[in-house]
Amino acid sequence: MYLGAQLFSDEEYASRLQKVRLHMDRQGLSAIVVTDPANIYYLIGYNAWSFYTPQMLFVPIEGEMIFFAREMDANGAHRTTWLPPEQIVGYPESYVQRPHLHPFDWVAWALRQRHQIAPASRAGSVGLEMDSNFFTPKAYRALFNAIPEWKLVDNFELVNWVRLIKSEPEIQLMRQAGMVCSEAMRAAIDTIDVGVRQCDAAAAISQAQITGTDRFGGDYPAIVPMMPTGDAADTPHLTWHQGEFGNDQAVVIELTGAHNRYHCPLARTVSLGDPGKEVDYVAEAVAEGLNNVLDAVKPGVATRELASVWNWTLAKYGLEKPSRLGYSIGIGYPPDWGERTVSIRTEDESILEENMTFHIIAGMWMRGYGYECSESIRVGANGAETFTSFPRELIRK
Amino acid sequence: MYLGAQLFSDEEYASRLQKVRLHMDRQGLSAIVVTDPANIYYLIGYNAWSFYTPQMLFVPIEGEMIFFAREMDANGAHRTTWLPPEQIVGYPESYVQRPHLHPFDWVAWALRQRHQIAPASRAGSVGLEMDSNFFTPKAYRALFNAIPEWKLVDNFELVNWVRLIKSEPEIQLMRQAGMVCSEAMRAAIDTIDVGVRQCDAAAAISQAQITGTDRFGGDYPAIVPMMPTGDAADTPHLTWHQGEFGNDQAVVIELTGAHNRYHCPLARTVSLGDPGKEVDYVAEAVAEGLNNVLDAVKPGVATRELASVWNWTLAKYGLEKPSRLGYSIGIGYPPDWGERTVSIRTEDESILEENMTFHIIAGMWMRGYGYECSESIRVGANGAETFTSFPRELIRK
Numbered sequence: 001m002y003l004g005a006q007l008f009s010d011e012e013y014a015s016r017l018q019k020v021r022l023h024m025d026r027q028g029l030s031a032i033v034v035t036d037p038a039n040i041y042y043l044i045g046y047n048a049w050s051f052y053t054p055q056m057l058f059v060p061i062e063g064e065m066i067f068f069a070r071e072m073d074a075n076g077a078h079r080t081t082w083l084p085p086e087q088i089v090g091y092p093e094s095y096v097q098r099p100h101l102h103p104f105d106w107v108a109w110a111l112r113q114r115h116q117i118a119p120a121s122r123a124g125s126v127g128l129e130m131d132s133n134f135f136t137p138k139a140y141r142a143l144f145n146a147i148p149e150w151k152l153v154d155n156f157e158l159v160n161w162v163r164l165i166k167s168e169p170e171i172q173l174m175r176q177a178g179m180v181c182s183e184a185m186r187a188a189i190d191t192i193d194v195g196v197r198q199c200d201a202a203a204a205i206s207q208a209q210i211t212g213t214d215r216f217g218g219d220y221p222a223i224v225p226m227m228p229t230g231d232a233a234d235t236p237h238l239t240w241h242q243g244e245f246g247n248d249q250a251v252v253i254e255l256t257g258a259h260n261r262y263h264c265p266l267a268r269t270v271s272l273g274d275p276g277k278e279v280d281y282v283a284e285a286v287a288e289g290l291n292n293v294l295d296a297v298k299p300g301v302a303t304r305e306l307a308s309v310w311n312w313t314l315a316k317y318g319l320e321k322p323s324r325l326g327y328s329i330g331i332g333y334p335p336d337w338g339e340r341t342v343s344i345r346t347e348d349e350s351i352l353e354e355n356m357t358f359h360i361i362a363g364m365w366m367r368g369y370g371y372e373c374s375e376s377i378r379v380g381a382n383g384a385e386t387f388t389s390f391p392r393e394l395i396r397k
Numbered sequence: 398m399y400l401g402a403q404l405f406s407d408e409e410y411a412s413r414l415q416k417v418r419l420h421m422d423r424q425g426l427s428a429i430v431v432t433d434p435a436n437i438y439y440l441i442g443y444n445a446w447s448f449y450t451p452q453m454l455f456v457p458i459e460g461e462m463i464f465f466a467r468e469m470d471a472n473g474a475h476r477t478t479w480l481p482p483e484q485i486v487g488y489p490e491s492y493v494q495r496p497h498l499h500p501f502d503w504v505a506w507a508l509r510q511r512h513q514i515a516p517a518s519r520a521g522s523v524g525l526e527m528d529s530n531f532f533t534p535k536a537y538r539a540l541f542n543a544i545p546e547w548k549l550v551d552n553f554e555l556v557n558w559v560r561l562i563k564s565e566p567e568i569q570l571m572r573q574a575g576m577v578c579s580e581a582m583r584a585a586i587d588t589i590d591v592g593v594r595q596c597d598a599a600a601a602i603s604q605a606q607i608t609g610t611d612r613f614g615g616d617y618p619a620i621v622p623m624m625p626t627g628d629a630a631d632t633p634h635l636t637w638h639q640g641e642f643g644n645d646q647a648v649v650i651e652l653t654g655a656h657n658r659y660h661c662p663l664a665r666t667v668s669l670g671d672p673g674k675e676v677d678y679v680a681e682a683v684a685e686g687l688n689n690v691l692d693a694v695k696p697g698v699a700t701r702e703l704a705s706v707w708n709w710t711l712a713k714y715g716l717e718k719p720s721r722l723g724y725s726i727g728i729g730y731p732p733d734w735g736e737r738t739v740s741i742r743t744e745d746e747s748i749l750e751e752n753m754t755f756h757i758i759a760g761m762w763m764r765g766y767g768y769e770c771s772e773s774i775r776v777g778a779n780g781a782e783t784f785t786s787f788p789r790e791l792i793r794k
């Protein structure tokens with residue numbers, strides 16, 4: 001192991017796999033192919049910036065899992081995964097980034113060599129992560145062409161859904177990510193000011209994110225710090241530039257703390273000078289809406305109920321927000337810290353359960369300015385636990 | 398525009414599109430669907446951390462390009478792209494992360510509404526980026542199901558190949574990225590030491606990468622700083638932890654400078670105390686090999702010739718390196734700063750041309766230790782131009 005210690009107990013990993021197999025059984029799957037780096041980390045602990053070349057975890061409903069990665073990565077995989085060496089297989093370097101080959105051509109052959117492919121009459125349906133980043137149509141076609149025995153179907157984010165409810169050790173890691181997040185947010189608030197270059201503020205935030213605290217070092221964030229500023233804050237995902245913050249602007253800060261790949265995101269808005277009365281008005285509406293939503297959080301409540309509470313409060317102020325109010329969080333790899341399962345919006349059909357964790361984000365992208373305020377929370381038995389404790393208001397400098 | 402100025406001239410963007418269309422014609426394509434964020438940035442300048450939800454640039458062989466993104470991102474796209482508003486289309490929020498819908502279901506319908514889909518008899522072959530990281534099988538199926546008129550084929554990294562030879566303004570940006578890179582490497586060498594936490598070194602590097610220089614602010618790197626250390630340096634892609642650097646270890650540093658999304662990566666190895674004679678031996682072999690390779694660089698030389706020069710030098714020392722010696726660089730988005738076209742290895746069939754740019758990386762992942770030394774270069778008319786100027790040797794502290 002890399003740090004001399006396994007992050008989660010053998011029992012926890014066994015329980016995760018058991019839950020995954022329960023869902024496989026319910027969905028009629030004889031195996032799944034896991035390609036999302038967050039799902040691979042969840043199941044076997046493997047953690048490296050190697051996901052820019054194809055990798056997969058093969059999970060049959062019975063028998064041993066096998067992890068496939070590029071040879072140079074497979075060589076060191078034992079440093080982060082508990083999987084024994086015989087279940088870690090490297091594909092040859094000559095399959096990397098070649099126009100007429102794909103690593104999964106080789107992987108399919110290797111699965112066959114290892115007798116992992118049952119005859120067509122018994123092979124059944126194999127569930128793929130059909131909408132996972134880093135799983136491409138070319139990878140899909142490699143499997144389709146080489147393993148005609150398998151009926152390839154969508155597993156509909158099966159492992160992501162198992163990740164939805166966190167164990168106690170996971171909650172601990174998220175609280176620690178929350179401590180890292182608080183340091184990063186303080187660095188942001190301290191640094192952002194009139195005349196400061198955006199890149200210098202981003203650099204200070206990044207420094208704080210990665211240093212973390214004395215006890216809990218920071219991990220790399222799945223999304224870089226965002227600072228939509230002034231009239232460019234009408235859209236959320238522009239990254240920094242080297243221009244300076246001006247006076248009379250509202251600067252939105254959206255960042256995360258990360259610790260051992262667990263994420264705790266947070267958004268606040270800083271006002272430089274006087275950004276205008278509309279910002280104050282939206283800030284007041286958002287604070288009331290967010291407080292009402294957090295008051296409504298408890299096990300048994302429908303996520304769409306949270307969305308309604310939010311919409312009603314906003315409507316009182318004559319405002320509306322067309323995008324979702326939040327989403328499930330936990331393990332994150334670039335380019336996203338969301339789990340791609342529950343979204344807090346009226347179309348969602350989920351019911352809150354204890355130890356679900358969400359980023360509830362009131363992002364208001366208005367014409368000519370923007371305002372954001374958010375909380376990362378755990379659904380506790382008696383209500384919401386926030387992972388950080390910044391006041392839910394416009395921060396004046 | 399976000400910074401009040403377009404990064405490249407109208408003529409340069411027109412010339413890029415023209416080259417892309419020339420290749421489309423040669424490959425028998427009536428249109429291409431561009432999903433790689435680096436390719437989208439190259440063609441229309443659009444730049445935001447929005448690629449975690451599906452987006453596409455539709456490029457017909459004649460007529461106007463259309464860019465599709467999530468509504469909240471499409472609203473602000475005009476801040477970074479020169480594309481006129483009528484060619485930027487947002488898909489509704491209700492298509493984001495829903496199990497039985499995909500944004501490209503909507504996009505396919507929108508293309509039809511806009512009369513972009515010719516009758517089957519004339520629609521021809523449409524080239525997709527079948528191995529691009531953010532183009533999933535589900536996205537592919539959405540197009541396949543909704544647009545039966547199109548014959549969907551692989552475009553084999555068509556736009557990536559057009560990016561291979563850089564324009565003068567691009568070379569300028571890469572030199573500026575080189576200046577940012579030098580600051581980051583200096584921060585790394587200054588910070589890494591016995592007793593320093595890995596995360597604190599990564600934080601200092603990250604700070605330097607993002608601050609950049611007074612004139613050239615840093616952009617976010619497509620890959621986080623890597624510091625494989627001691628016996629864990631037998632594998633290249635592990636990220637930092639919060640443990641301290643020990644004595645008598647070789648610490649490999651692989652990082653990049655980035656400026657306006659152009660990248661200049663660099664690797665060096667720092668020795669703390671006495672990591673052993675093998676490291677010195679490998680360092681000597683690598684320096685000689687790298688020098689020989691750089692001496693061999695000029696227009697007209699085959700990339701496999703560079704690989705041979707490298708292999709012969711290494712063989713003299715009784716060493717070999719199974720992985721590729723380098724790859725084309727330029728624009729980068731997470732998770733990769735490589736262009737996924739030319740690799741420097743014996744299987745490659747490319748010939749060097751002026752203003753190609755490469756990361757030539759001698760990464761030696763040995764048993765019990767590792768050593769890396771690299772250069773980012775431009776192929777100049779008379780030989781290699783390096784973008785940074787650190788000595789090609791083991792750095793002793």
